[in-house]
Each structure stands twice: as structure tokens, then as C-alpha cells.
Amino acid sequence: METGNQAGSPHGETEPAAPAGHAMGEGKAEAAGKAARAGSRRPLRLVLPSAPTASGELSAAGSLPDPVPSAQMTLVGQLTEWARMRIEERVFRPGMRMPSIRQLAQDKGISRFTVVEAYDRLVALGYLESRRGSGFFVRERGPGIGAGLGAGLPSEAAPPAPHGSRNIDVPWLLRNMFHRAEPRKAPGLGFLPNDWLDGELIGSALRGLARQPGSHFLASGTPEGFLPLRQQLRTRLAELEIGAAPEQILLTSGITQALDLIARLYVRPGDPVLVGDPAWFVMFARFAAQGAQVIGVPYTGEGPDLEALERIVQAHRPRLLILNSVLHNPTGTSLSAAKAFQLLRLAEQYDFLVVEDDVYCDLCPPGHPATRLASLDQLKRVVYLGSFSKTLAANLRVGFVAARPELVQSLTDAKLLAGLATPEINERVLYKVLTEGHYRKHVERVRNRLERARDETRHALEKLGLTLFPGQHAGMYLWADTGRDTNAIATAGHEEGYLFAPGSLFSPSQLPSGWMRFNVACGHDPQMLDFLARQLDRL
Incomplete structure (x- = not known):
């Protein structure tokens, strides 16, 4: 979170040189970057870009003033929200090259670290992609799965989605793990239930x-x-x-x-x-x-x-x-x-x-x-x-x-x-x-209990017609192909108090998937299995 103001600049922001070289051994550059990002909240004059050039690159300059998202935001937050709005409105179209870091920093009178931070946020949120040696480009965004890997990540530009959000993404599963249902209703859980531990x-x-x-x-x-x-x-x-x-x-x-x-x-x-x-x-x-x-x-x-x-x-x-x-x-x-x-x-x-x-x-x-x-x-x-x-x-x-x-x-x-x-x-x-000598016996008890739970969960899932991934012989999870869109199952389950872990969350592409992860400690409850059977019939 960016708070406070930086001294030493007319705009309350230092202007360090752009980062150079590899991240290893760059303590000074990292410190400078943190200083540059540390919270200036002056209004940032943002302008609508002119038409893309023949190469498809966006120009940072333009003639019409663009509304400032919020003068109370930091510069990074303003720049992130400005670009996000333009992408949502398709002013910046998929495949277009964003203005270079140096160009945008010069045109707006801000540090290059501020631009880098904003672009990195947009990459994490799924709006941009970084191509080595070429710059940042507006990303193609798949339908029905949010905005990609970082969709829903908390930031000033994108507040966290409400608890009941239908947006199935990585933060969605993490939020629901920490506000989780009782274990019998949480086959998507990433931990063992408390009563399994000592x-x-x-x-x-x-x-x-x-x-x-x-x-x-x-x-x-x-x-x-x-x-x-x-x-x-x-x-x-x-x-x-x-x-x-x-x-x-x-x-x-x-x-x-x-x-x-x-x-x-x-x-x-x-x-x-x-x-x-x-x-x-x-x-x-x-x-x-x-x-x-x-x-x-x-x-x-x-x-x-x-x-x-x-x-x-x-x-x-x-x-x-x-x-x-x-x-x-x-x-x-x-x-x-x-x-x-x-x-x-x-x-x-x-x-x-x-x-x-x-x-x-x-x-x-x-x-x-x-x-x-x-x-x-x-x-x-x-x-x-x-x-x-x-x-x-x-x-x-x-x-x-x-x-x-x-x-x-x-x-x-x-x-x-x-x-x-x-x-x-x-x-x-x-x-x-x-x-103190008790840990090994505790772990042995957990392993034995997992083995029994795996057998029960495997039998239950195969009875529903799910296909299990080969080579699964131990551990907490079973990876199963439902033959259905598991995002839809997870969304329906959320409305009924269930936590499922759909396969889309486990792929860097975040594309819809028929696979689903089951925690075997929570994977054989009769009511949960009955709910899953109804969803498989419905879809």
C-alpha cells in the first residue's frame, strides 16, 4: 500500500534512473523504485491516446483531456485505472502496443518506476502482457473466466470483489479458503481439516x-x-x-x-x-x-x-x-x-x-x-x-x-x-x-488416514463417472475429469455453501476446464457428492 509523500521533487516524487540489469544485486535500484512508488497523490493529467500508428503502437500523447479516475489515488493507482478503463472501453484494443515506459514517463512528467509499477499491475490483473524485448501489449482476454491470472487482485484501481462474487479466479479460491465452509462442504480446500491435525x-x-x-x-x-x-x-x-x-x-x-x-x-x-x-x-x-x-x-x-x-x-x-x-x-x-x-x-x-x-x-x-x-x-x-x-x-x-x-x-x-x-x-x-519426538508418529497417523480417505473418495468419484488422472497413489488430492465446465460447478456450489476447486485455476492459461481438484479429507461426504451428481446431470 502506498502512503505518504516523497520530498525532493516539485511533484513530491523522486525521479531515479530507469532500472538496468538483472534483479540480482540491484538493492539500490529496488530501493529507488520503492521511493518512486511511495505514494505521491497529486492529480495526474491523463489524455486520450491518438490513433495507433501504422505499427499498431499507441501514442502516449493526444489532444483531448481524459478524466482523472481519482485525484485521491496515488500516481500508480491513477495510471493503472486510466489504462484499465481505456482497455475495458476498447479504446486500447487487444494486440495494441502500449506506449514505452520512457515515453509515457516523459509525457506525463512522472518517474519510469511509476509507469513500470502501473504496467506490472496491469499484467497481474490480466489487461496487459509483457513481451521480452518488445514492450507491453494489450492482452486478449478469455470469456467467462475473469481477467486472467491476476484477476481480482486487490489494488486501488480494482477493489476486492465481494465475498459472493461469481468471478472464478485465483483470489476467489483463496478468499473462500479463508472464509471457508465446514470441511464436509469444502472438497476444494487446500489444507487438512483441523480435526486431522494435533x-x-x-x-x-x-x-x-x-x-x-x-x-x-x-x-x-x-x-x-x-x-x-x-x-x-x-x-x-x-x-x-x-x-x-x-x-x-x-x-x-x-x-x-x-x-x-x-x-x-x-x-x-x-x-x-x-x-x-x-x-x-x-x-x-x-x-x-x-x-x-x-x-x-x-x-x-x-x-x-x-x-x-x-x-x-x-x-x-x-x-x-x-x-x-x-x-x-x-x-x-x-x-x-x-x-x-x-x-x-x-x-x-x-x-x-x-x-x-x-x-x-x-x-x-x-x-x-x-x-x-x-x-x-x-x-x-x-x-x-x-x-x-x-x-x-x-x-x-x-x-x-x-x-x-x-x-x-x-x-x-x-x-x-x-x-x-x-x-x-x-x-x-x-x-x-x-x-520432542512426537511429530513422526503424528505424521504416520495422518498418512494412514489419508490412505483410507483416498480409497473412499476415489470410489465415490468413479461411481459418479469421473475419470481420475493416472499415477495418483498418495497424498491429499485427487485430480478428476468431470467432462463439464467446472467453473459452472464451482459457482453453483458457492451459492449453496460449497467450496470446489475448478481446473481453470490450476492452469496458467486460466481457460475453462473439465478437471477439478478434490481434497480427499473432504471428498466423500454424501451430501456433497449428491450435490455434485446433480450438477453433472444439469450441465
Whole structure:
């Protein structure tokens, strides 16, 4: 949120030079960008563009004054809303090239950072797309699915949709997860129900901490995170055959912050980033919000389709590939050893980094055929992410990154700039849980219960005529083809108090889909299944 005014400029806004070079090591440029965005609220004179040039590019200048959306908005908010209105009214038509950052900044008397921020918001909202080396273009927007990856993201220009909104997009599912129905009515839930977890593990750890001297909790903690916990994580990683010293481990506020730091460090607007198609929606929505060109790689029952991956890599030369190698969300599949070796060869050949999200690590049963890329690569080209939110508590926001030392140092610097240290109290709680000896038995109980629930949910879905994705043998989810528009099912379910997770949310394209993700802990309630059967008959 942008508040306050900047001194040092007639308009209350500094005018730094445009960003140059890669995001890595750009602390000064990032600080300047933040200063430039920090909240000037002067009215911005915006004008209707003249006709597009012969090349299809819009001119930033024009003769007619355009109404200012709100003089109470920041400059970024005004510019974002102005462009959004023009796109909605089809003054800016799909395929048109927007004015260059430099040109628009000069014409409006604002900083280039302000224009970059506005364009990045419009990319995240689905109104623009960034083409590397060519600029920003008005995006074709698919019917019936909102405005794309970032549709509905909160901003001054686009306030959050009401709770009952029919707009099926990533924030819609996140909002409804946090205002969720009772678990029996929430097969789209991304967490285990509370009664599946052991609150006493957390309670006991908190009581133990309460008996320690209060001075332990007064300091801000360290940027890298609580050292004893990092040492404990080194031991856990060694059990997975991943070698990592404590200085190669950075603690974060869950997987989401880990991905955010990687996006800040590695991604500039227009950079190609590869994800699975399907994949965890927060993952690709976060990179899209950073301005990345998010490209989906088709999935099979053994992991990514490697022939398709190589074609995509040859065409786009991505910087990053992000994936779950074990218990992939949403398909529940795991990477085979053969595919893992081939994938690492492609990463070496085409020089891209692999981000391995192993958030479901502890839900993987012993003996389940799963290969972790980090165990093969030993953190040379793989960045490994972990968390305990699925097995302990979603509210215990402790995750971690394991990577080569110089990358961890850069991520630590990015963490400092983004929010200093993470809360050490949470890290101490997790450390006590992991070292008091009860966690492994708790996880074993959860895995056994999931296995029974999977069998029940699988049988129920197949009885309804749904087709299950191949290779699903463990974990929280089943990925099923309904043969219907699952956006329509999710919308109808929302009106009746149900939370479904339609397949469109798990694809970077956000196109309507017949697939749906089912949380097996919530996937076999008779009333929910009866509602689903009625929707399948109706559509």
C-alpha cells in the first residue's frame, strides 16, 4: 500500500534512473523504485491516446483531456485505472502496443518506476502482457473466466470483489479458503481439516517456550532464521539424501515467501518462467504478478512431459522451472527416477534453474516411488523448498529454502529488504515440535488416514463417472475429469455453501476446464457428492 509523500521533487516524487540489469544485486535500484512508488497523490493529467500508428503502437500523447479516475489515488493507482478503463472501453484494443515506459514517463512528467509499477499491475490483473524485448501489449482476454491470472487482485484501481462474487479466479479460491465452509462442504480446500491435525503438539511447544526466560523473545531474530532449527533441518534433509549445511538453509514465512524471494531475485517483467500445467495456482500467480511470462508445461502420470518441456525451453529459454517432484499439486503424481535424470540434463543443457517445492514431503509414505531432484543434483542447479503447514498447522508460517551458499546469501539480502527477519517465536515452536519426538508418529497417523480417505473418495468419484488422472497413489488430492465446465460447478456450489476447486485455476492459461481438484479429507461426504451428481446431470 502506498502512503505518504516523497520530498525532493516539485511533484513530491523522486525521479531515479530507469532500472538496468538483472534483479540480482540491484538493492539500490529496488530501493529507488520503492521511493518512486511511495505514494505521491497529486492529480495526474491523463489524455486520450491518438490513433495507433501504422505499427499498431499507441501514442502516449493526444489532444483531448481524459478524466482523472481519482485525484485521491496515488500516481500508480491513477495510471493503472486510466489504462484499465481505456482497455475495458476498447479504446486500447487487444494486440495494441502500449506506449514505452520512457515515453509515457516523459509525457506525463512522472518517474519510469511509476509507469513500470502501473504496467506490472496491469499484467497481474490480466489487461496487459509483457513481451521480452518488445514492450507491453494489450492482452486478449478469455470469456467467462475473469481477467486472467491476476484477476481480482486487490489494488486501488480494482477493489476486492465481494465475498459472493461469481468471478472464478485465483483470489476467489483463496478468499473462500479463508472464509471457508465446514470441511464436509469444502472438497476444494487446500489444507487438512483441523480435526486431522494435533493441536497439542503446538500447545505443548508453546507451554515449553513460556517457561523460558522472556528475554529470549525480545530480539528481532536473525535474517537467516533460528540456528538450532536450521541445524535440525540439515539432519532432516540428510535423511532425504540432500546435503546442506546450516548456512545453506534460509527460514521463511512459508513456501509463499520463499517463492516471493525467488521471484524478486530472479524475475524481471517479460522473463519466461515455466510451471506445470496444471500447477499450484499461487505459484504461477505470484510470478505473473512480478511481470513474468508464465508458461505451462503439460503433465503426465510420471511428471512433466519432457518432450514438450524441451520444445518450450528451446523456444523461450526460461530462467526458472518450478515444480513439485513429490505429490504434485493438484495431480498427486510423483516424478519417476528416469524423468528426474532427464529433467536435470535439460536444465544443464539449457541453463535454467529448477525450484523444487516439496511442501508435501512428510505426506509421502515410506516406499512410495518418488525421486527428489535435490538429492540427485545436491543443490547445484536445484533450489529446494520445504514447509510444515500441511502437517502441523496452516497458521505456523515456517518454511525454508535450501540452496548453494551464494544463492542463499542473495535470498537473505532480499528477505532483509522485504521484511527483515521472520518471527523467531514461530521458529522456536517448530524446533520444539520436531525435537520432542512426537511429530513422526503424528505424521504416520495422518498418512494412514489419508490412505483410507483416498480409497473412499476415489470410489465415490468413479461411481459418479469421473475419470481420475493416472499415477495418483498418495497424498491429499485427487485430480478428476468431470467432462463439464467446472467453473459452472464451482459457482453453483458457492451459492449453496460449497467450496470446489475448478481446473481453470490450476492452469496458467486460466481457460475453462473439465478437471477439478478434490481434497480427499473432504471428498466423500454424501451430501456433497449428491450435490455434485446433480450438477453433472444439469450441465
